[in-house]
Amino acid sequence: MTKLFTHRLRVRYSECDQQNVVFNGHYLFYYDVALTELWREVTGGYASMVEGEPTWSWRRRGSAIARGHATTN
Known part of the structure; x- marks a missing residue:
């Protein structure tokens, strides 16, 4: 189950x-x-996003972002 953001x-x-x-x-x-x-x-803030390895990925739950279009795996 996914976490609800509030x-x-x-x-x-x-x-x-x-x-x-x-x-x-x-x-x-x-x-x-x-x-x-x-x-x-999601990213841990701007500083952590710029510093190094991301703690997040664009690939979530079977979808990928490619060339500006969302595609399903």
Whole structure:
């Protein structure tokens, strides 16, 4: 079974309207933060990614990334 990634993000007052609903334009920012944190957890951070041997592989669960296209083994 795969591990579920979660990242808690605090919604700031300026990102909500007067009915306490998050403005739609901020969801893309939340997605970017979550994707960055996922990458950081998978690779161990930028410094460890640049330093040496990767702790991760593009080959996961039978799929491979080749020439920009996802292929199934």
